Amino acid sequence: MTAPVPDVVLREYGPAVSVPLAAAAGRALAASGALQSVTPDPAQDGHWLLRAGSRVGALRTTGGPVVRILPKTPVSRIFFLLGFSLDPERAWRDGREDTVDTGVYDDVVPALAHAVERRIDAALRQGVLQGYRAVEESSLVVRGRIREADQIRRHFGRTPPVEIAYDTYTADTAENRILRGAVERLLRLPGVPGPVRRRLAHQRVRLADALPLVRGQELPRWQPSRLNSRYQPALRLCEAVLRGSSPEHRPPGADPLTVDGFLFDMNQLFEDFVTVALSTALKELGLAPRPQDSQHLDTAGLVRIRPDLVVRSRDGRTPVAVVDAKYKVENGDGHHSADLYQALAYATVLGLREAHLVYAAGRLPTRFHEVRGTAVGAARGVRLYRHSVDLSGEPGQLMSALRDLAGRLARACSPA
Template sequence: MTEPGTEVSLREYGPAVSVPLSAEAGRALAASGILQNATPDPGRIGHWLLRAGSRVGAVRTPGGPVVRIMPKTPVSRLFFLLGFSLDPARAWRDSREGTVDTGAYDDVVPALAHAVERQIDGALRRGVLQGYQEVEESALVVRGRLREAEQIRRHFGRTPPVEIVYDAYTADTAENRILRAATERLLRLPDVPGPVRRRLAHQRVRLADAQPLVRGQELPRWQPSRLNSRYQSALRLAEAVLRGTSPEHRPGGTGPLTVDGFLFDMNQLFEDFVTVALDEALREHGLTARMQDVHHLDAAGLVRLRPDLVVRTRDGRTPLAVADAKYKVEKGDGLLNADLYQALTYATVLGLREAHLVYAAGRRPERFHEVRGTAAGPDGRRMRIYQHSLDLSSDPARLLASLTHIAARLAESSPHPRS
């Protein structure tokens, strides 16, 4: 059996690896859903076949190994996609690699821990943000306002304590709670380098006046403002740690076993990046975009459709084009026909002349298919389905230029004659 503390390295969508695992640890991994496949190896007793899918990062199973999943995309580029998705205005102005500082680390978890710690350090450089919070408590003296209903209910006819409510100027704010929670989350992860771990522990001390978050509860809400502007980049990255991860999986039937770790879903990250970038570029054309817009295939409204992005006129009333992001390689051998059928369905339901598929890689930057049996528009063209391919290995400026070109294509679209 694999001893606790040992490591297994997998590659995103790579071949399955036979690993010695206890039945308990293997079942925990299989039930967690973090791998594409985790099954007993029929050829080797006590071994499990592990194959990674779209999730990258590191997880740890009590009693089992640390499973590290390496991305196909360079880590620096992965964090550019993340940084753009979280803060497009800043990244659009500055498309260099440095929008999220990952240091010299080329693994996901070390790079993430370094990036979050650097962002938090920058946010706290001018001191810990404080704000007014409403406090309700029992006290021996009156401070603030008397809570009359509570006073009567709890202490009717008695002398102090009194039930009061007042506004306290404190560091226990939503912003500081989120930063503290992200710091503590990272300190529990495998693969965090020693120097980064020490700096994270220092940041936790600086945020000690913020109350810890209760696991399982929603994150506290915060509103961007002039006062918390220096916190905003750190907050967006911290929320990505707390919300957009695979923090703890408690698979059914495995008792107290948990799978603890951090994982990016590359499917979701690519979709977020493409739709946010297209939305930003479409604004230059005076158009609006709706992400995950809900529509229905049938008149009864039983079959729901949710295209990644629907382009609309400035007033938002008329759909012009539809786009879907696909974290896969565009091929010309018919293997991705299902994507074309999906795009055709979107265009038909929305009454559009075009649909667009955006792939993470492909043989050609752009190609299209003209759909037989569809009515021709004023330009004599039938309905078209475009397939666009990005090159995630290219530099950020070129990657954004490719999406600007796709946005221009979307902006040229017009409704189908029948609509």
């Protein structure tokens, strides 16, 4: 009996780990782009050096080990950031850490699977949502109305079969297909605990009347309404699962191996959290935040720049502040030259006297750099501010820090 292959444990932005891997499995991992680096180990034949970057979660190659990437940030905090980005109004109002229920799990994939199953169970507690769907088909009996043009074109007026169209009341709705798709995605992931896997399988049975999603096609579209309000928390989380950073990669060539798993990109998650939280607070202060407000660096319009957040005046016309989020801990000497150059470019293009960088850098005081050669007369030069957000803090502290920053931005752009 073949012994099970032990899991490989990496840490977010941690040191490289030497792992015994078949050459095909190593190439598949490298081609997936899921890790920061995957290279043959020059010190040991048959070993590969694996190093994780900003993505956390779990993945595996066919027949290879499960690679688990542990985050620096507590898992409960990661899911608070995710829950806030998915449903900012509730999270901002309640300030609760359990916006996404992760149960007792402190690893990303088990916590995600538990959270999705709990939300689906809550959505289905009053029964499976049904709705009307338009159907066009050939039938031996008449139901609904006859599609006369199709009947003549396809059957030359003969019957049966009959080309008909009708509305059917069914559980095969966009909402149920999304829930079922997320359940099936999670059941394929490595590292889902047995009890959670059994509950997910039970939810799949409850959603059996919904057609499975076709891989590669766009997700079905749904519209929030009073009828599907109980589904909406589950739908938002399930869409995050289906649209998330989930490598399913087959490298070119003859190798039949695949890489499958689920990974959160902490860079994107932090950027989304900062952008959504600041946007929510700034709207309350009467300003018009514009996430990913695209601009051009040059007059010819050839070089595009995209700040994470441009804050505009109430009418949405005049830029009054610019913010960029950086999921990285600042070096001891505080030098992040590329970030400062980027912030200066944003300020210059938008005609602003200051720009703001927000780091996931723990409890550090706000600092600024005044750019030489930008002062005009009595006016001070352009200032580049560096703020920090402590992701190890409680949710209320995180939101308080971003409320304070929103207030600072609002005061800075108010007329003297």
